[in-house]
Amino acid sequence: MVLVAKFLKIIIMDNFPCGIKQLMPDSFLHPESDWNSGQNASGQNSSPHGSSNKSYLKRYRMELDFNPKDRVFVPELPKFYAWQEWTWKVQESHANVIFDSFNKEMDCKIFSSFHTPGGCSMLMREICLRAEFVPEATWLILSPDGPCGSIQAIMQKGKTLAIQNVGVTPQHRKKGLGKALLLKLMSSLESYNLNKITLEVSAQNLAAIQLYRNLGFRKTKLIYKEVLSFFIPS
Template identity: 40%
Template sequence: MVVTYVKRYRMEIDLSELPPLIDLPEGYYWVAWHRAMLDHHARVKFRCFHDELDARIFPCLGQEDGCQRLMREISSRKGFIPQATWLLGDSVGYVGTVQGVADRTGTGMIQNLGVVPEARGRGLGAALLLKSLHGFRSVNLRMGSLEVTAENRGALSLYRKIGFRRSRTLYKAIQEG
């Protein structure tokens, strides 16, 4: 077994300085959180992450049942924020997901923002991120936070464009072998 370390950044944004919501491209639509949508969130999460580095860092993201367990855990947390939890759909099905929780300090934390590979490059990630952040603001949270793998250049670019700033560098151990 070999242990390696992956660099991750914690990034934060002041929710009073959010850009406005982004209109979705034609043919896409929002689906608000409802417990009946848990399985859909889990399936989309798996499709978004199973072939990505994050599935090596967080093995549950690389397994359908792991994504199911993760969604049950997130949605049953005391700080779960339904207003910051969304699915994004199109004529074929669901193509994006994001969940939001508040930590003990009252900061809204983005969880597992993802767009399926075939729908990327259309601004959907930015739309999901802003929809979730505005959901945090709607329940009077003042700060938003997320963690991102330093190698994920596309995500880092998006987060900086929205207004996130790096607040901490973390290292996550992963076992490979």
């Protein structure tokens, strides 16, 4: 299972208004597709800059009403897996997990940082150098063959924690590590005065969406992110 949670305004891409959709060739259109036709909610063709030669990928913002004192979270890891708390020494390990988790996934089409290990290293540095960075909510999962899971978060206005990435490398998926990362984050926030946790996820990532729902997250906003030009068929 790929957990593709994204709430990053520091990765070049901006959020575009809801309802912006772009016509794609028939081979890219399916009944359940996340490639979208060139109509907005009112049925009119539109794009943020008056151009029709752009494509957008649908994402959801999801939120969880949260009080760290309401319940006790007990993260569980499979045998031979272990937690690693945040230190600067593991910054590159987080970056490597992010790259391995996302470089072949849908999010790679909208976030250029995921394309290279260097881009993920820069992304991780930008996250942890922010004044709003929350070290207590940043965790790495270690497996016998190396780091395999990563989660990070920053504080926002309104007592809100914004999860940045939830990544599990392909060979370690379907073991409950994504859920464990989220629970570990939640269990580490007792000293914070929070009332909300938020994240973003690609609409195509149904497994992640279901996991977030099971943990109490709900969809609060529909977002369209512009697809990078080299992913758009001519």
